Amino acid sequence: MKKEVFSLCLMCSVRCPIKVEVENGHVSWIEGNQNVAGINGSLCPTGAAGISMLYDNQRPQSPLIRVGKRGAGNWRKASWEEAIDYVATRLAQVIDKNGGQSVALGERTQLTTHVSKTFLNALGSPNHFTHDSLCKGSVNTACRSLFGYTDEQMGINYVNTKHIVLYGRNIFEAIAVKEVKALMNALEKGAKITYIDPRVTITASKAHQYWMIRPGTDLTLNYALIHVILKELLYDAEFVSKWIYGLNELRDFVEEYTPKWAEVETGIPKEEIIDLAREVSRNKPSVIFHYGYRGTSHTNEIYMRLSILMLNALMGSVEAKGGIYFRKGPGEVGKKPARTLLGQNFPKIDVPRFDKAGTKDFPLPFAPYGVAQILPYAILNEDPYPIKALIAYHFDPLMSISDTNQTKRALDKLDLIVTIDINYSDIAWYSDVILPESTYLERTDCIMQMNDLTPYMFLRKKAVEPRYDTMDGAMILKKIGEKLGIGSYFPYETMEDLVEWQLEGTGFTMKDFEEKGFVTYGTGDIFWDRDNIPFLTPSGKIEFKSSLLENAGFESFPAYEAIPKREDGKFRLIVGRTAIHTHISTQNVPYLNGLESENTLWINTIRADELGIKNNAIVEVASSVGKGQIKAFVTDLIHPEAVFMLHGYGHEAVWAKRSFNKGLSDTVLMENVYDKVGGSAAFDETFVTVKLL
Amino acid sequence: MSKYYLFQDIKKCIGCHACEIQCKSYKNLPIEPELCKIIQVGPKFIDGLPKISFVFMSCFHCETPWCVSACPTGAMKKRARDGIVFIDKDMCVGCKACVSACPWGAPQWNEDTGKVEKCDFCMDRIDNGLKPACVVVCPTDCLQFGTVEETTRIRRERHASVVTSLDKE
Numbered sequence: 001m002k003k004e005v006f007s008l009c010l011m012c013s014v015r016c017p018i019k020v021e022v023e024n025g026h027v028s029w030i031e032g033n034q035n036v037a038g039i040n041g042s043l044c045p046t047g048a049a050g051i052s053m054l055y056d057n058q059r060p061q062s063p064l065i066r067v068g069k070r071g072a073g074n075w076r077k078a079s080w081e082e083a084i085d086y087v088a089t090r091l092a093q094v095i096d097k098n099g100g101q102s103v104a105l106g107e108r109t110q111l112t113t114h115v116s117k118t119f120l121n122a123l124g125s126p127n128h129f130t131h132d133s134l135c136k137g138s139v140n141t142a143c144r145s146l147f148g149y150t151d152e153q154m155g156i157n158y159v160n161t162k163h164i165v166l167y168g169r170n171i172f173e174a175i176a177v178k179e180v181k182a183l184m185n186a187l188e189k190g191a192k193i194t195y196i197d198p199r200v201t202i203t204a205s206k207a208h209q210y211w212m213i214r215p216g217t218d219l220t221l222n223y224a225l226i227h228v229i230l231k232e233l234l235y236d237a238e239f240v241s242k243w244i245y246g247l248n249e250l251r252d253f254v255e256e257y258t259p260k261w262a263e264v265e266t267g268i269p270k271e272e273i274i275d276l277a278r279e280v281s282r283n284k285p286s287v288i289f290h291y292g293y294r295g296t297s298h299t300n301e302i303y304m305r306l307s308i309l310m311l312n313a314l315m316g317s318v319e320a321k322g323g324i325y326f327r328k329g330p331g332e333v334g335k336k337p338a339r340t341l342l343g344q345n346f347p348k349i350d351v352p353r354f355d356k357a358g359t360k361d362f363p364l365p366f367a368p369y370g371v372a373q374i375l376p377y378a379i380l381n382e383d384p385y386p387i388k389a390l391i392a393y394h395f396d397p398l399m400s401i402s403d404t405n406q407t408k409r410a411l412d413k414l415d416l417i418v419t420i421d422i423n424y425s426d427i428a429w430y431s432d433v434i435l436p437e438s439t440y441l442e443r444t445d446c447i448m449q450m451n452d453l454t455p456y457m458f459l460r461k462k463a464v465e466p467r468y469d470t471m472d473g474a475m476i477l478k479k480i481g482e483k484l485g486i487g488s489y490f491p492y493e494t495m496e497d498l499v500e501w502q503l504e505g506t507g508f509t510m511k512d513f514e515e516k517g518f519v520t521y522g523t524g525d526i527f528w529d530r531d532n533i534p535f536l537t538p539s540g541k542i543e544f545k546s547s548l549l550e551n552a553g554f555e556s557f558p559a560y561e562a563i564p565k566r567e568d569g570k571f572r573l574i575v576g577r578t579a580i581h582t583h584i585s586t587q588n589v590p591y592l593n594g595l596e597s598e599n600t601l602w603i604n605t606i607r608a609d610e611l612g613i614k615n616n617a618i619v620e621v622a623s624s625v626g627k628g629q630i631k632a633f634v635t636d637l638i639h640p641e642a643v644f645m646l647h648g649y650g651h652e653a654v655w656a657k658r659s660f661n662k663g664l665s666d667t668v669l670m671e672n673v674y675d676k677v678g679g680s681a682a683f684d685e686t687f688v689t690v691k692l693l
Numbered sequence: 694m695s696k697y698y699l700f701q702d703i704k705k706c707i708g709c710h711a712c713e714i715q716c717k718s719y720k721n722l723p724i725e726p727e728l729c730k731i732i733q734v735g736p737k738f739i740d741g742l743p744k745i746s747f748v749f750m751s752c753f754h755c756e757t758p759w760c761v762s763a764c765p766t767g768a769m770k771k772r773a774r775d776g777i778v779f780i781d782k783d784m785c786v787g788c789k790a791c792v793s794a795c796p797w798g799a800p801q802w803n804e805d806t807g808k809v810e811k812c813d814f815c816m817d818r819i820d821n822g823l824k825p826a827c828v829v830v831c832p833t834d835c836l837q838f839g840t841v842e843e844t845t846r847i848r849r850e851r852h853a854s855v856v857t858s859l860d861k862e
Contacts, residue, residue: 029719031829043830048714172707177832184705184833188851200736202707205745579709591714594724637736637743 001025006033006517008448008460010440011046011053012582013108014176015448017517018047020441020463027051027441027464035516038159038182044175045592046582050441052591054467058656059423059588060436061468070412071430073654078433080471080479087433088483090416091123094389095484100124101351102386106372107131107393111446111460114340115474115490115498116393121346122486126353127387129370131395138678139292140366142305145548146313148536150366151292153327155452158182160322162283165194165276167218167295167308172203174293174577186322194276196221196295198574198639199602209276215572215642216563216684217266218296222307223560224262224270225277227254229314234281236316239530244313245537246545246556253557265562267639284315286322294576298563298685302364302678306546313542319533326528327451330506333522338447338457338502344489354378354387357679363552365679373401373674373681376410389416393473394437396427399584399648402670402681403625420473423585429653438470444495446474447502450518453525457506459499459513474498554677563685570687571607571643573623575666584648587659599663600633602644603690608634613692621645623688626668632690643690695754695776697814699828700844702851705835708733708747712827712836719815719826726801728752728812729827749836751827752799752812754778760811763794769809772816779813782806814838 002023008015009030017033030050032039053059063083068074078086094102104127105116113130120128132140136151143151158164159182171183187193187206195207198215213221229235230251240247259270280287289311296304317323330337352359355374358367365371375397379387390397390411401407411417411430419428420435428434437443445460471479478490492498499510508519528534538547546556566572580596581587587597601621603613613619615634620627621643628650638644649663670686708731716728729751736743758778761769768784769791771777780791780800785808791800792809800809815825823829828838837844 040834041829042832042834043711043715044832045709045711045714048711048718048830051718052714172709175707175709175832180707180832181834188705188854200743202745205736205743206707207742210742579707590724591717595710595713636738 005461005463006035006459006513007463008440008445008458009043009047009050010460011050011586012044013110015458015460016043016047016177017458018043019517022463025464027054032177033517036518038178040181042177042181044177045579045595046586046589047177049586049589049591053586053589054439054441056588056590058658059468060421060428060434060470063436063469064434066432070417070432071652073429075434080469083433083435084476084479084483087416087418087435088480090432091389091480092484094415095123098386098388101127101349102388103127103391104129104354104375104387104389105391105393106375106395106397108395109369110394111448112474114342114446115477118341118344118489119477119481119486121342121349122481122489123484124347124349126349126351127370129355129372129375131372131400132369133365133371133373133679134400134681136292136680137365137369137371138301138675138680139305140369141302141364141678142291142309144366145546146306146309146537146542146544147318147326149326153451155325155327156288156290157320157322157325157453158288159185160286161186161191161288162286162322163192163194163280164288164290165280166196166203166207166290168197168576169290169292169294170197170201170203170576172206173201173579175579198642199576199644200637201576202579209272211268211272212639214265214267215574215639216296216298219300219304219307220257220262220265220560220562221268221273222304222311223254223257224259224273225311226250226307226314227257228259228274228277229281229311230254232277234277235314236284239285239316239318240314242531243318243533243535243542245539245541245543249557250310250544257560280315285317285320287315287317288312288323289315291324297680297683299673299675299682300561300563301675301680301682303558305678310544313544318542319528319530321527325453326533328453328455328526329449329451330455330521332455332526335455335521336506337449338506339504340502341489352384354384356384362676362679364548364554364677371674371679372397373672376401376403376407376672379410379413380406388414389418390414391418391420392427392431393420396425396584398426398430399651399665399667401672402667402683402686403672404665404668405626406672420476422470423588424653424656425584426652435476436468436470437473437476438466442466442470443472444499445472447499453527454523455521456518457508458518459510461513462495549677566641566687570689571603572641572684573666573669573686573688574642574644574684575647576644578646581646581648587648587651587662588656590658593658597658597662599630599646599649601630601690602633602635602638604638604640605634605636607640608632611690611692613690618693619690620693621664621669621688621690623669623671623686625671628664628668629693630664643688695778695814696840697754697775697777697819698839698841698844699749699751699814699825700837700839700847701749702835702837702847703746703748705833706731706747706749707833708745709832711830711832712749715826715830720810722810723803723805726803726810728801728810750797752778753797754814759794759796760791760800763790765790769811777814777816778811779816780809780811782808785809
């Protein structure tokens with residue numbers, strides 16, 4: 001028996017559309033969904049390893065309850081009934097003693113996020129948070145400040161661009177298939193890439209211009225670019241005069257930030273800075289200054305993101321072909337999106353969030369996502385109140401939030417840690433209960449509302465029955481909820497019920513997804529009329545002078561401050577990605593582990609010589625918060641002031657045998673500091689020493 | 694040479710290894726045998742820019758295959774109708790004569806079975822009108838499969854479109 005199922009990948013969070021072929025209940029083939037324009041059968045390497053993940057037995061195969069010390073790895077198998085009962089009983093105890101707000105749930109934003117939020121809302125807790133602040137908190141805030149939209153409501157029109165400027169945005173190693181294909185097509189049509197990064201990447205090797213910028217000085221470079229653009233009138237005058245609020249203030253502000261000044265700080269010759277400003281101007285508005293992810297991430301990140309977005313606005317590349325655009329939802333064509341459970345009436349919650357996002361203490365971060373990196377502080381300081389239980393759902397605070405040792409100390413104060421995941425992640429290993437989720441090939445998921453230049457809906461559909469004793473995440477939360485007396489908030493018996501319920505009123509049913517794997521609300525790309533762009537800022541304009549910032553007591557144009565100076569002998573730690581792995585979650589997948597099983601520390605040849613470090617030598621890396629051992633990669637491909645390591649290694653979960661104790665986790669070294677305005681974790685703020693062992 | 698040709702557009706290759714993984718997934722192989730492999734050369738700075746070469750290595754499906762001549766059991770064969778060089782695993786005794794014979798390292802060792810594995814252009818897929826696994830998933834479409842005539846045309850067309858100025862303002 002052979003069947004084909006259209007679905008959505010989840011080897012990373014991009015959720016590329018796929019087609020799965022099943023023979024006699026066994027997944028025999030996965031490819032990109034050929035029906036989707038811009039996918040055409042393609043998969044990235046992690047997507048291609050879906051089968052390798054599915055048939056790996058080094059993942060949780062039944063619910064597990066801890067019997068020894070936390071993290072010691074002593075488990076007993078439990079039935080679902082027992083495990084759910086165990087979790088519900090302990091949650092009830094925590095809530096009785098400390099109130100509903102003492103329960104937090106953190107997840108990587110996913111299709112069931114509305115279910116997790118429903119779970120907490122019903123318990124009276126505001127403490128749902130996602131990974132987003134770690135990824136791009138300040139990008140979100142910057143987009144809202146300038147345009148009134150979040151970054152998720154914005155897209156990038158790669159395929160029509162003529163010049164794209166990438167700040168460490170390593171597109172060809174952090175693969176989103178559609179993005180990669182679109183940019184490659186643009187390159188074939190003659191588009192140019194300028195790539196800026198203290199480290200040479202594969203993306204750098206495809207660039208027409210590469211700057212090995214001094215770490216931490218992206219903002220410096222941008223102020224100089226803006227200086228040139230304003231001085232030489234290189235901007236899109238019509239667009240700017242119509243839409244920019246605060247141009248004069250910006251002009252006065254950047255007056256002193258000359259290319260000559262920037263050359264000293266960044267190491268980029270001033271002539272080249274001037275040339276780039278002129279060159280992009282010739283291609284406006286089909287130019288993109290990529291606003292994130294990555295790029296240098298410090299405690300003033302909000303201003304770096306704003307400066308990138310301002311460059312786009314000056315080029316008129318907002319809502320422009322080959323520039324950046326606003327995503328169009330079903331409302332644009334008079335239709336409705338899928339429903340979520342969040343439309344229900346929940347008990348009123350009158351305590352602030354654990355991270356205080358949206359209060360006067362921390363006004364600007366996007367409260368619907370929260371600020372993940374505050375969690376350890378909130379628990380340790382019991383500020384604003386005690387947090388006593390954590391549900392980690394497809395999210396690993398230990399390897400995602402900086403300063404693992406501190407995060408562990410915080411977790412040690414909790415009465416209950418529950419992990420819902422498909423992997424033996426480090427947080428699973430440190431939990432009291434592991435509730436194993438079915439993988440993306442084994443489950444139907446909630447509707448994916450895909451707003452883009454035209455609105456779509458996609459569906460992740462179960463291809464095969466679960467191989468082990470696992471369950472869908474939305475069913476797990478429903479079952480815990482039922483035991484806690486909040487079952488009525490989960491009006492479904494199966495995932496299929498939930499999806500059909502979501503689709504009511506949209507004019508579509510689950511059957512409509514069978515033909516192509518998705519449904520579309522309309523046809524063709526929708527660009528708004530550039531004379532009538534509905535910016536959602538108070539002024540209705542692109543606010544260089546920001547109401548959002550100024551109303552919260554922050555300056556729109558604070559005087560430039562260089563990032564903290566490096567002490568002699570130290571290195572700035574920078575981190576990043578590879579095409580082979582997804583953050584922290586795929587290091588144990590057999591085929592992917594086979595290609596890249598360990599990370600190394602990239603260190604500049606001259607600095608390594610000074611320290612007597614040879615290629616492949618084992619070195620000790622230490623910061624103010626942690627240390628560890630790792631193999632050195634001695635190379636000219638990194639700036640002398642920085643060392644680099646791949647994120648996601650140094651796993652501590654013993655039963656994930658291939659990845660256990662391989663390489664070093666960057667979060668052990670990184671200090672948990674953050675942008676107090678925009679909300680991002682400041683991943684590039686940490687200095688380390690390196691010594692030969 | 695088989696009538697087919699697998700063309701790698703090096704300019705578009707990003708060395709992501711999706712081809713290798715899909716190959717293993719489709720053929721249900723253990724980690725070690727690499728029927729296709731991207732070999733990275735570089736990065737090296739050339740005129741101030743870092744450049745990397747990613748070279749796709751699998752099997753050339755030679756006209757006079759060394760591996761076929763070397764195979765003592767007749768397991769390694771060349772398919773008469775299209776010249777695909779493949780291994781009949783039932784007949785392979787694991788002597789590795791083909792591994793010694795091939796100048797390009799195409800025959801690979803499968804420790805689990807004690808036999809040789811080799812790229813066969815996914816001939817069961819080709820026979821069903823489909824493309825080889827590696828080609829289907831390539832995220833940049835840098836791998837193209839077809840007859841020699843078709844694939845050489847790609848190079849010419851690309852060169853022509855680069856030198857023409859009709860597209861540009």
